Amino acid sequence: MAKHTVLIADDHAVYRMGLRDLLQPEFNVISEATEGSEAVEKAQKQKPDVVVMDINMPGMDGIAAAKQIKECCPDTGVVVITAYDDDRRMFEAIQAGVAGYVLKDDDPQTMLQAVGSAAEGKAFLPPPIVKRVLEGMAGALAGKADTADRSITPLSAREQGVLRLMAEGKRNREIAKELFISERTVGNHITNIYNKLGIYDRSQAVVYAIKKGIVHV
Secondary structure, eight states, X not given: OOOOEEEEEOSXXXXXXXXXXXXXXXXXXXXXXXXXXXXXXXXXXXXXXXXEEESOOSSSOHHHHHHHHHHHOTTSEEEEEESSOOHHHHHHHHHTTOSEEEETTSOHHHHHHHHHHHHTTOOBOOHHHHXXXXXXXXXXXXXXXXXXXXXXXXXXXXXXXHHHXXXXXXXXXXXXXXXXXXXXXXXXXXXXXXXXXTOOSHHHHHHHXXXXXXXXX
């Protein structure tokens, strides 16, 4: 079985080298970039399964690059890495459609998990980050006076059920088993969810589910 392909983008050569050495046994690192616009250009040409990218780079930063990559290569997962533990940047990255958010001082296994999840089309956030995302979303929801508007959604009851299970981290096979439907039907529901909401990955779907109260914090 062919290894998933990865593009690394970071302006520090030593860190790129260390990241390549970490990923190479499990993944096929096909290219490297030193800044955001270069990462976008190489992603468009090479269509890697995953782009692992530093947020803070000269020129176009990692968040702007992630957004462009998701627009031109929706099947490419993006994992952003940063040395700074910043809630604002974290939420900006999630809104840009990244599949993973990893701090540079996290353990190597966290990075491997994040890249592996992104390669399979799944979102991965370390538990401390998930906690902060949920707390942040809960605070945002609590600050809204009109809760009725939050409940308005174009999704059917079945689609909301699928979305709820997606937000719990369940795979298509697990969702199918729980709802007593086929995996193909689950895939059709997920496609409909993405089309109706104008989104293209699970991380954005999870944010929507929390915002609309489909998943309760």
